[in-house]
Amino acid sequence: MREFVLAIMLITFLTGISFAAGGGDITxxxxxxxxxxxxxxxxxxxxxxxxxxxxPVIFPLPRDKEKKRTMAEMRAKKACGTCHNGKNAFDVGSNCYICHKK
Ligand code: HEC
Ligand code: HEC
Ligand code: HEC
Incomplete structure (x- = not known):
C-alpha cells in the first residue's frame, strides 16, 4: 500500500512538472x-x-517543424485562427504586430 501511494505521488509529481512546462515558447x-x-x-x-x-485536434503532436501554415489558412479559422477569429481572441485579419515582432 505504501509503495502504491508513493508511486502515485511520483507520477503526479512527474506529470505535474511536464504540464507546467507545456511545450515552452515556440518561435x-x-x-x-x-x-x-x-x-x-x-x-x-x-x-x-x-x-x-x-x-491533438488543432495542433497534432509530436510537432512537425517542417509544416508551415499560412495566414490564408489561419483566416479560414485553422491553427491560431481557430481562436484568433475576432470573437474568442483578437483577429488574425488584423493585429499583425501583436504576433509578429521584428
Ligand atoms: C492555445 C493552444 C495550446 C495549448 C492550450 C497547449 N499547447 Fe502545446 N503547442 C501549441 C502550439 C501552437 C504548438 C506548436 C505546434 C506546431 O507548430 O505544430 C505546441 C507544441 C507543443 C509541444 C511540442 C513542442 C516542440 O518544441 O516540439 C508540446 C510537447 C506541447 N505543445 C505540450 C503541451 C502541453 C503539455 C499542454 C498543456 C499544459 C499544451 N501543450 C497546451 C499550442 C498549445
Ligand atoms: C484555444 C484558443 C487559442 C489558440 C489556438 C491560440 N490562441 Fe493566442 N490567445 C488566445 C486568447 C483567448 C488570448 C487572449 C486574447 C485577447 O484578449 O483577445 C490569446 C492571446 C495571444 C497573444 C497575446 C499575447 C500573449 O501572449 O498573451 C498572442 C501573441 C497569441 N495569443 C498568439 C497565438 C499564436 C501565434 C497562436 C498559434 C500558434 C495562438 N495564439 C493560438 C487563445 C488562443
Ligand atoms: C495570432 C497571431 C498572428 C496574427 C494576429 C498574425 N499572424 Fe501572421 N503568422 C502567424 C504565425 C504563427 C505564422 C507562422 C506559421 C508557420 O510558419 O507555420 C504567420 C505567418 C505569416 C506569414 C508567412 C506565411 C504566409 O501566409 O505568407 C505572413 C506573410 C504573415 N504571417 C503576415 C501577417 C499579417 C500581414 C498579419 C496581419 C494582417 C498577420 N500575419 C497576423 C501568426 C499571426
Missing part, C-alpha cells in the same frame, strides 16, 4: 514582417487553456 521564423513566438505560459497559465483545447 516561427517569418521573413519581412517578423517572427512569431507562441507562449504556452501565457495561454495555459495566463488564460487557463488546457492541453486538450489545442492538442
Amino acid at each position: 516561427y521564423k517569418v521573413k519581412y514582417i517578423g517572427d512569431v513566438t507562441f507562449s504556452h505560459d501565457s495561454h495555459v497559465t495566463g488564460r487557463g487553456f488546457t492541453c486538450d483545447d489545442c492538442h
